[in-house]
Amino acid sequence: MMDANALGESLYGFVRELYPICRSITGPGLRETLAAIGRHVPLALCEVPSGTRVFDWEVPNEWSIREAWIRDGSGRTVVDFRDHNLRVVNYSTPVRARMSLADLKPHLHTIPERLDWIPYRTSYYRDSWGFCLTQRELDALPDGSYEVCIDSTLGPGSLTLGECHLPGQSRDEVLIYTHACHPSLCNDNLSALAVATWLAARLAGRGDKRLGHRFVFGPATIGSITWLAHNEDRVANLRHGLVLASLGDAGGFTYKRSRRGDTATDRAAEYVIARRGGRIEDFSPYGYDERQFCSPGFDLAVGRLTRTPNGRYPEYHTSADDLSFVSPRALAESLAACEEILDVLEENVCYVNQNPKCEPRLGPRGLFRTTGGTSPGEFEHALLWVLNQSDGTRDLLSIAARSGLDFSLIARAARALVDVDLLRPAPALGPR
């Protein structure tokens, strides 16, 4: 087993590997990223052609970019896509023109209050072009004539989704969705791409799961909409789900509840995240792909785990969300929290006490200390709680909450009681 330091370094190494790639919601950068994930986990790729109708949306034309620059009157390059892929507005239409600074300025984007940061801007779903630069660079541009070039292609192609399916013993599944469309931005969302990839790889090595796991990697918004449009028949099996994003910064965890707010996913995540000192927030229809999974026509048990949420840190969607903004330690801790949530979901079953009339005798079954007169220890307490509450309607998480005992202790007691046939899983496998 890798220790947390080595694990953190390996996650960080993957973030570093993916950082230079110019991703977008379609195109070669997205495919290159999915290919990198596919070197760690079995990944099925799906290409959905441009123009495909997906609910109220349409898969857009595919975008690719080769070069983009601005040269001043003397031929000196003043902005170059080659030194940072945030420098071109993502999805810019091609352009080749000469123009005055005044005419160029509406196409230049900066962050006025952060003199040395480059903003991240996109022009999805509208035809436009632009460059991003620092305020200091903009202020230094003299009046005069400029030559601009964006050598991009925007035309029919496809949108790529990557999916890693790890079947379980039951048909019930956990969906993990991670957006893979942002260019060189580490926290949003290379951090979660690394965590989700490692999560899948580690789960794949443990083939004895009750629940299946379905990891989907695709662009934000249009990716989850497209996936849902193509997988409506699978939705009934999605018992649980998490959208993972922004898991590498130094902030504490934030779990955002599903629209329903009280699903087994919510209770498992809240249990784990609250114990790690994180915040719990209610659902809101703003954020990442949870908006689609929690739209009323699906209303899935999908919550969202981040550290600092989108838009609540100054580095968000700027060049300052770089390799120095995320740490191996935060990544390793995020992976551990995700694994803990999945473990709780896996074990959180409703059981039925097979000897419900008065207490069964635990001593002869080897489960209770044989010397009388002393008060029972924690494990004995857990046995009594599980037996008393297991009427087929209460899951182990609710028993942990009511007893005040650790979920892991309650789960261990349940396993011990199953082993001596005092407990059986309720016919309806688990809570939704």
Ligand code: ZN
């Ligand atoms: Zn973002």
